[in-house]
Amino acid sequence: xxxxxxxxxxxxxxxxxxxxxxxxxxxxxxxxxxxxxxxxxxxxxxxxxxxxxxxxxxxxxxxxxxxxxxxxxxxxxxxxxxxxxxxxxxxxxxxxxxxxxxxxxxxxxxxxx
Numbered sequence: 418x419x420x421x422x423x424x425x426x427x428x429x430x431x432x433x434x435x436x437x438x439x440x441x442x443x444x445x446x447x448x449x450x451x452x453x454x455x456x457x458x459x460x461x462x463x464x465x466x467x468x469x470x471x472x473x474x475x476x477x478x479x480x481x482x483x484x485x486x487x488x489x490x491x492x493x494x495x496x497x498x499x500x501x502x503x504x505x506x507x508x509x510x511x512x513x514x515x516x517x518x519x520x521x522x523x524x525x526x527x528x529x530x
Contacts, residue, residue: 441513444512444513448505448508449471450468451508452467452468452473453465453466453501454466455496455497455503455504456500457500458478462475462476462490463475463497464500465501466501466505468508469509475497477493
């Protein structure tokens with residue numbers, strides 16, 4: 418029989434889990450501060466989002482503004498925001514993917530991967 422009933426292994430596992438949880442929290446905070454950009458129309462519309470997907474900025478080149486065709490401008494805005502969000506998801510996978518694997522390799526609820 419193992420002295421102490423094998424508790425050192427359980428304690429070590431708990432410490433590892435706490436460290437991974439802290440690493441995950443730190444990575445999420447970093448994502449919330451990191452900004453990524455997406456663009457559409459050859460750069461006529463640029464959207465900036467945080468690594469967690471929060472829209473922070475939108476820049477529209479005056480050349481993209483045609484009062485007779487607001488539909489195209491709207492499409493460019495949507496495309497730029499989607500591109501920025503795709504870049505944010507890539508960043509999330511880079512930052513959080515290894516941590517998620519360390520927590521069992523499964524998906525983390527609330528994250529898009």
